[in-house]
Amino acid sequence: MQFKASIGILAAALVLTLSACEQRKKEESMDKGGMGTAETGCCQHAESACAGDVTKSQCDQMSGKFHKEHMCRTDTGKCARK
Numbered sequence: 693m694q695f696k697a698s699i700g701i702l703a704a705a706l707v708l709t710l711s712a713c714e715q716r717k718k719e720e721s722m723d724k725g726g727m728g729t730a731e732t733g734c735c736q737h738a739e740s741a742c743a744g745d746v747t748k749s750q751c752d753q754m755s756g757k758f759h760k761e762h763m764c765r766t767d768t769g770k771c772a773r774k
Contacts (some may be wrong), residue, residue, distance in 0.1 A: 696740035703722065707730065730748075732745045733748075733758055734759045735751035735756040735764075736756050739769075761774055
C-alpha cells in the first residue's frame with residue numbers, strides 16, 4: 693500500500709514538473725513573438741533616457757514606450773528611426 697502511495701506522489705510530482713516546463717516554453721515563445729527571434733527596437737523610458745536593441749517585454753519591464761525599428765540616440769537620449 694505504501695508503494696502505491698509513493699508511486700502516486702512521484703507521478704503527481706512529474707506531472708507538475710512537466711506542466712511548469714511547458715508553461716516556461718510558452719512564455720519564452722511569447723517573448724520571442726512566437727517566431728524564432730524577438731523583434732527589437734528602442735525603449736523611451738524617461739524624458740531624455742532610452743535603451744536600444746531591447747524587446748517589447750524588456751521595455752515593458754522598464755515601464756517605457758517601445759518603438760520598433762528605432763534606435764536610441766545617446767546624444768539626445770531619444771528614440772529615432774534607423
